[in-house]
Structures are given as C-alpha cells and as structure tokens.
Amino acid sequence: MLVYLDHHATTPCDPAVVAAMAPWWSERCGNPSNRLHRPALEAAAAVELARARVAAAVGGASEGVIFTSGATEAANLALKGAAEAAELRGERRRGLVTLATEHRAVLDPLAWLARRGFRLTVLPVGPDGLVDLDRLAAAVDADTLLVSVMAANNEIGVLQPLATIGALCRERGALFHCDAAQAVGHLPLAMAELGIDLLGISGHKLYGPKGVGALVHRPGVELAPQQHGGGQEGGLRAGTAAVPLIVGLQAALTLAEADRDERATRLGALRDRLWRELEGLGEMTLNGHPNQRLAHNLNLCVGGVDGGRLHGLLRRRIAVSSGSACSQGSPSHVLAALGRSRSEAAAAIRFGLGRASGEAEIATAIAAVSEAVATLRHGAPRSIQAGRMTSG
Ligand SMILES: Cc1ncc(COP(=O)(O)O)c(C=O)c1O
CATH class of the missing domain: 3.90.1150.10 (Aspartate Aminotransferase, domain 1)
Incomplete structure (x- = not known):
C-alpha cells in the first residue's frame, strides 16, 4: 500500500470532521444571511460559534475573523485589501516587505501590487531558510506599509521568529501579515503576543475540509473588500457562507488542539x-x-x-x-x-x-x-x- x-500538500479530512459537517449539507440547509426562519438562524449560530473557535485558536478577536475559501484567498484579501484601504485613506506609505521563501499565495498578490505602484522588497533568507533580522530591520522603514512573513514554510518547515518580526513592525508602524497555513493546528500561535495584524488559515492543512479557511485581522486594521456582492462577512467577503465547511474547520481546529x-x-x-x-x-x-x-x-x-x-x-x-x-x-x-x-x-x-x-x-x-x-x-x-x- x-x-x-x-x-x-494536504491532510486527510478527519472522519470526525466529516461527521460534524454531515448534517449541514442537506438536513440543516439554512442560509445564514437570511435571519427570517429557524434553519437560517441555526446556520447563522453555527457560523458564529465557528468564528469564535477560529478566533480563540489564534488568540484573535471573533469580529476579526473573515471566512474564506482557504489561505490563498485569505492572503489576497489581507495584502490587496490592506493596500487598497491604505490608498483609499490617502496613506503615504507604499512599501511592502517579504521573504523570497514565501508561498506563491503571498508572493503573487504582492507582485500584483508592485505592478500597481507599490514598492516591493523581497529579502533573501539565510542558507538555513531563516530571515536575516538585520536585513529585515534595514528594509522596514517609515515608508513600509506592510511586512509579510509566514509562520512555517510549506516546503522546508522553517519557523520564522514571529515575535521579533512583530515587535519590529510595531516599532516602525507597519502592518504584520503572517501566512499561518502550515502552522495553525500544528503549533500554538497567539496573534496579540506575536504582534500579528493579519493571519491566514487553511482548513485542509489541519485535517479539515478543502475549500475553507479564514483571514483573522486585528480589529481596527482597515481592509478593502476584494470580492463584491451580498455584503456577507461584514462586507469584507461577499458570497453565501459555506456552512458545512466552516463547521468542518471548527471541528478540525478543536481536534487539532486536542492532540x-x-x-x-x-x-x-x-x-x-x-x-x-x-x-x-x-x-x-x-x-x-x-x-x-x-x-x-x-x-x-x-x-x-x-x-x-x-x-x-x-x-x-x-x-x-x-x-x-x-x-x-x-x-x-x-x-x-x-x-x-x-x-x-x-x-x-x-x-x-x-x-x-x-x-x-x-x-x-x-x-x-x-x-x-x-x-x-x-x-x-x-x-x-x-x-x-x-x-x-
Ligand atoms: C504556506 C501556504 N500558504 C498558502 C497556501 C494556500 O492554501 P489554500 O490551499 O488553502 O489556498 C498553502 C497551501 O499550499 C501553503 O502551504
């Protein structure tokens, strides 16, 4: 065999997660945006429970959780959303800083922003894959809007020193985005302690279903929606919430924390x-x-x-x-x-x-x-x- x-690449969806999702496919089919009847209210309650669970898993706030289709969408919303919101409020900072070893889900939206006039710095890493903190400190300046450094690398597993990077970002007034797709469910992470403003999660990397994830943002961090429509997720991610998948993400997080x-x-x-x-x-x-x-x-x-x-x-x-x-x-x-x-x-x-x-x-x-x-x-x-x- x-x-x-x-x-x-992906984890098998845990049978207990599949079981937790089961009723939400057809028996409990309410649309959580429609608050007029019981099935809808039940679905809305399930989504809110899951939101609180996701927030607790990463030491964030419930109101900062935006459900997405996965970590790619979370990174796109975080990076393009923060950049566009900054532009809209007339922010003068135009600098974006990241590492050469980031996932394409981060590098590609940042390159897209660079083509639209943002100043992108992609820093090399040391031979061991770790960020060079002196180079990072030199790159993050008064023009830096955002720094994006992943928690755990998807190829070489390297864990970056998030607390140090977070402290540097705070000191320089830059936002800190962290793609935590490979870390959540595998090691403890606390956004506030680490100084993370925006954090991405993927369900299928932690024994949950494919097609769901979340962006957790610190309340107060401004984001412009990158998907427009019915105003779901506080107007930041339009589209009917994927209730079974969101329930699955919640169950997967609970299981992952247990073991x-x-x-x-x-x-x-x-x-x-x-x-x-x-x-x-x-x-x-x-x-x-x-x-x-x-x-x-x-x-x-x-x-x-x-x-x-x-x-x-x-x-x-x-x-x-x-x-x-x-x-x-x-x-x-x-x-x-x-x-x-x-x-x-x-x-x-x-x-x-x-x-x-x-x-x-x-x-x-x-x-x-x-x-x-x-x-x-x-x-x-x-x-x-x-x-x-x-x-x-
Ligand atoms: C570090 C990292 N970021 C982002 C992604 C994209 O995640 P998703 O498949 O949920 O869009 C992956 C998955 O390969 C990943 O490993």
Missing part, C-alpha cells in the same frame, strides 16, 4: 529517525534549519542521483513531494533561495508526516528511499542491514 507522507502537542512530539521523534537513517546513506543535505522547523517536516536533497528517476521509483511506494512541489513542475523557489541548483532541487524529497504516520510508515519510507538510491547509485539495491543501506 502506498504510504502517504505529503501532509504539507497538537502529543502529535508534534511523536512525529518529531519519527522524523528524527527518518533523517538519521537516510543521512546514513551518504550525500544527503538537509534543507532548512535543523531545529527551528515543524516537527513533522523533513526536506533533503539526495546527492548522486537523477531527481526525475528518484521520484519515478519512490512514487510506487510513498507519496512525497519533490523540489518542484508547489510550482507545478518548475524548480522550487524555496530551495533556490537556499542556494540549491536546479538538479539538486529536482532530487529533493519533502516528507510531511501526519496523524496516521507511525513506525511502519517510516520504515517503508526508509526502505523505499534506501532501495531507490542504491538502484540509482549502484545499479541495483544492495543488501539492507537494520533498515540501512551498506552504501559504497
């Missing part, structure tokens, strides 16, 4: 075992900081093999991503930012462990990589001793 180890710390400890130990065994094959380069990373992430470059052939062999046994993961075939801009060449990136493996990963799944992954590497380096798999290749 194929072992699924691609939980940064979050235990899961991180357990998956961290499994990930460390995976790395130890694979490192023993030789010519393995770890991508991203060794400790400041998500416990369930491992990203490495395999030396001495062709990336295409490596992934051709792996895909029969394990579902993992390559260094061209999120960019539909083009080399990863994240690995490029760490200094990896095109061919090195092609031979990268991103493992994302998840709730269902255990010793057996990790043993399969170790065996699959060991045998593929042996085949590609030596022509045929050699004997495997104690789960480790006797590499030559």
